[in-house]
Amino acid sequence: MRVVVAEDLFLLREGLVRLLKARGFEIAAATDSAPGLLDALLEHRPELAVVDIWLPPTHTDDGLRAALAARSRLPGLPILLLSQYVEPLYAEELLADQSGGVGYLLKDRVFSDDQFVDAIRTVAGGGTVMDPQVVTKLLGRQHRSTPLSRLSDRERQVLELMAEGRSNSAIAQRLFVSEKAVSKHSTSIFTKLELSPSEDDNRRVLAVLAYLMSTP
Structure with missing residues (x-):
């Protein structure tokens, strides 16, 4: 590279x-x-x-x-x-x-x-x-009327860890849940953010960007 x-x-x-x-x-x-x-x-x-x-x-x-x-x-x-x-x-x-x-x-x-x-x-x-400090700062600027308001607390935790570049395996270890549970939360996140089915890697990036760009 x-x-x-x-x-x-x-x-x-x-x-x-x-x-x-x-x-x-x-x-x-x-x-x-x-x-x-x-x-x-x-x-x-x-x-x-x-x-x-x-x-x-x-x-x-x-x-x-x-x-x-x-x-x-x-x-x-x-x-x-x-x-x-x-x-x-x-x-x-x-x-x-x-x-x-x-x-x-x-x-x-x-x-x-x-x-x-x-x-x-x-x-x-x-x-x-x-x-994580950058993510926290951006979170403080979010507006409650955004699609992100549809997410549950656990889904927001998963998305925040995605934004830090963590894999599903790393997220599962951090939250003390199974990878299957993380995958389920991810699918729910994509649905609530209205991200059409496509390669998961692409939807993951779009979800993270929606999360980080959701500002007033």
Whole structure:
């Protein structure tokens, strides 16, 4: 899998590059600025972009803007954002096209290389991965009149764990239920959110996006 890395801090950028290479990824480019990121994404067309939100030249949301600009020209380009802070607006902008292949992780809450690599593979495969704190912030902005209000408390728990990128097996372990029960809850979620029958992976992504984009 070819990856572009954008991080302005030298040690962190080199650390990401070394970690990814050690886990079998090909680094198409590693850059320290938003203009460099946009150029690298359009030139190399990687399978994934790992992007720090705050990049030069302004150190505000330049990384996000460059990634979104590239995604507008390369539809479906998987983007995994890294940040030190939870900012719901950034997550909402990333999720706006509702096509999946997105992630938002907090740098100080990535506790192992396995966790990070799993997130990368999920996003590259078209899935959605959000740090639990990001999910909680977005939940606080939901409107009660949305279709999500139809979900039971258990169904909302299942959907929240889906949004964190967890598999049915992992959700079952977390909630101390069987995988069959998780599958049943998932089917109910898809029905209540009016997601037409299709591949479960696709409906899973659409359900997560509906969940995360349900804001006032």
